[in-house]
Amino acid sequence: MATGDAQLFEDTFTVTEFDQSKYDRVGRLTANSTDNQTQMTLDVNIELFPVLIGENLQVVLATTLALDGNRDNEERGWRDVRGESTLADMYDYVCHGKIYRFEDGVEGQTLRAYISFGGLLMMLEGPYAKLTPLRVDNTYLLVKK
Template sequence: MAAAGDAQLFEETFVITNYDQSKYDRVARITATSNDNATQMTLDVNIELFPCSTGETLQVVLATNLSLDGKGDSEERGWRDVKAGAESTLADMYDYVCHGKIYKFEDGADGQSIKAYVSFGGLLMMLEGPSKKLLPLRVDNTYLLVKK
């Protein structure tokens, strides 16, 4: 996936450690820990579109655009464009794709970590981890791409 490197802000593999569907019928809040135990993620997931459960492994990417060459989305082509012969995008390689806004950062208590908060139309994500890993997220908008 090196071709999309310029657009890719964050990539990590997580294992789901907690699954809570108590508040909504179609949304679960999952908590997950990265394979290296350095990054924690809390994510609201539409389980009708992307069913998941505790113990499953997820590959998570945050990117500024979905173009495979990393150069940006075309004005003529929306990310949901599925016309025959349409150029393939990063979204084609993932099971769950959302577009959202990174709206808040907080410094961690240890001075070495930060928390990044993202809203995908009301479905929320929080990433907490090493500053080095999460500083590239200091942009306004991002795509979330997830696959099992």
């Protein structure tokens, strides 16, 4: 697992709803964390990562895929790892995206974070303490069942 402050968020969610009515290859899932403190809405490519209601998903947001937690090398792309083991090897679904908006949630007690992964959107709503580390520009989404 990534060390230091490279890991921004980690939680396990249970899928409660799934809607694939708008696009052929994209579904929008809604899920609650196992402690019921955090809610997630996430668009996924269902050809790459099919999801069913009731499944548990381990979700991580991290600033790097490097196992030692070091930032990605700017001179080479994150996909150009040439045989090196990365955090992505331990997950089924990996995306890179931009955290683009925050807003107060219900009665100011929670925070909402909005992230875009090339147009596939994610919204997390949960306690401030859990979501405050997301105040960075870019992140990797890592999900496994």
